Amino acid sequence: MRKTLHELLLVKQAASSMALRDELLKPIWHAFTALDLDKSGKVSKSQLKVLSHNLCTVMRIPHDPVALEEHFKHDDEGPVSTQGYMPYLNKFILDKVQDNFDRQDFNRMCWTLCARKNLNRTHLLISDEDAFKIWCIFNFLSEEKYPLAIVTEEIEYFLRKLTEAMGGSWVEERFEDYKLELSIKQQSLSAWELITLVGTGTFSKAVDPQTLSMGITEVFHELILDVFKQGYMMKKGHKRKNWTERWFLLRPNSMSYYVSEDLAEKKGDIVLDGNCCVESLPDKEGKKCLFYVKCSDKRYEINASDKKRKQEWIQAIQMCLSLLQLGRTVPHRESLQKRRDLRQKQQAEQEELELRMRELQTANENKQHQLEAMKKAWCTPVNPGLVLFGPLQTQGWVLFVPL
Secondary structure: OOOOHHHHHHHHHHHHHHHHHHHHHHHHHHHHHHHOOOOOOEEOHHHHHHHHHHHHHHOOOOOOHHHHHHHOOOOOOOOEEHHHHHHHHHHHHHOOOOOOOOHHHHHHHHHHHHHHHHOOOOOOOOOHHHHHHHHHHHHHHOOOOOOOOEEHHHHHHHHHHHHHHOOOOOOHHHHHHHHHHHHHHOOEEOHHHHHHHHHOOOOOOOOOHHHHHHHHHHHHHHHOOOOOEEEEEEEEOOOOOOEEEEEEEEEOOEEEEEOOOOOOOEEEEEEOOOOOEEEEEOOEOOEOOEEEEEOOOOEEEEEOOOHHHHHHHHHHHHHHHHHHHHOOOOHHHHHHHHHHHHHHHHHHHHHHHHHHHHHHHHHHHHHHHHHHHHHHHHOEEEEOOEEEEEEOOOOOEEEEOOO
16 A cells, blocks of 8 residues: 555654664763773663753753652662663653754763763874764764674775865775774774774874864764855845855755854854755856855855855755755765665675574584484394394395304
8 A cells, every 4th residue: 555645754754763763872872881880781870860861951851850760669779771771761761852952962961971981092193072073973883783883894984084084095905904903803993992093093194183183073074964065155145235254054954154164153044945946146246156045035145266166065055955855864874874784684694694504514414413323224233143234125124144
């Protein structure tokens, strides 16, 4: 049966809700394990109260302190495990969360709890802020199973992105050597190992710390903040009609503009939807490389610095509008899911192959045992004068009596 539009929307909302839940669980897992000081897999209820209160505050969920006591009223023996905390976390926090809070405030709260315990600043060439951004990228790229780890394929994906952002050239041989070294050990990295890998300059030896920091920020903007494009352009005012330079930040459903690239002072948002459009404009008022973004209520005239950047911006905005119309997510999230699906498929095929090999080995061993048993049966002494020499098809065993 074909689904109605309403049913399709419900399915899409459910999938979106599950994706949000999966994303939130990773930072929460880091925070929980950081509170597990003796690595027993358990955390005291008093610490969980503080964690739960902080989560509710940062995610704008009404906090009910009584609910936690009620939930664990029969668990007075001491600390609570992750399995014990999960039902409470699901029922009283994650089931109530809406995507209406600042995701980075949430990430920073969880980061503050876990970095204090796990971040080793020895030999790091990067700031705590850059380490935080790498931690966020790790959470995005890591596998959706616990304890969290990032596999070799995703490490390479991140390092390629970072190298490109720094304006460098990817050296395949260097990573192949590292991959071989990693495969001997564990084939994956924790968040803190990834921070050390990038922060000590293992793959950016000839790069100065400032360039490395800028590269980390660019990859963070793309993968975590879903920034399609950013840069300075001139914008025409609606009231005074004057042109002012602004820093523009294009994301899937908005085009925000700021006073400068530090994003300290936002001046406004162009909210994008499926009804918006972007078009080129002819030169006027002494301005070249013009285009406009038209939404339902306003038309925004923008001036790029040259023809190349004008075309890049128009194409980037058109891509955002197309994704909105098709109801699709951003390309890097789609490609991540495809890579995960392919890895799961390959793992399932590998496990099936290993199972068949084990079954064949077991079958061969059974046959070997049968053959050995038959060999013994084919020549088994019955008494000193009689020897069983094997079965005939027509009449039982033939007895050979020595003369």
